[in-house]
Amino acid sequence: MTGWWVVLATLALGTVIGVVKLRRDGRLRESGQNLTAHALGHELGERATLVQFSTAFCQPCRATRRVLAEVSALVPGVSHVEIDAESRLDLVRELDIMRTPTVLVLDGGGAVVKRASGQPRKADVIAALGAFLSHDPDEK
């Protein structure tokens, strides 16, 4: 009898986790961190940088790479940097990254404006960029 209860409880828990994940995955949230080109090990984009943390054992990383590459090709001055999380565990701990892909949207100065864990939608990334690129006081 215990076995039935364990099965039911596990499937109920799985359903809750699955539904929460479907709703929250890839959603871009506010963030207050900061990154420099030095810490990143890459040049920052002129107006914005899309930083993607990936690992080998990550199914959605490839699709995320495609989305971010498309956005950086579409919006001028935006670069896409992909970081192998395993080779930069220092940065992973500093930014408290728990999963891959994690995407950070940096402004031209390296401030982390938004971050998403899970694969973000292309429209959401463009919207996040648009929100601060249009109000950028330093825009040339």
Added chain:
Amino acid sequence: MRADPRVLRLGAAVTTLVLALVLVTGSAWLLAVQAVVFAAGAAGRSPYRVFFRGPPTKTEDARPPRFAQVVGLVFAAAGLIGFIAGITPLALGATAAALLAAFLNAAFGFCLGCEMYLMIRRLLPAANMEVPQ
């Protein structure tokens, strides 16, 4: 190495069913069979391949699902120890953890083992967990 998504999806569904049966029947033998299937999957030789003829129209990276099979094998082995040693909480807990992962994969396409990879690496930075190609 590439994996056939059809085989992965069927495998997750059958694994969910088998692990639920293990919990309901309390059969250590059935869990042992599932452990062997996990080991085969980790080696890239899932037995569920026999149900599909012809090459898949698309393939995906085999490393995430193979790593997840290793995680499944660890939980199945822990569950087996629990059943054999008569430690019921270990037997049920470890089997339930494997069931949770298989169910999330089958129902939502969510690879719990893959998601755990970075967290495990954060805790054990020196560990070499590469799945051999």
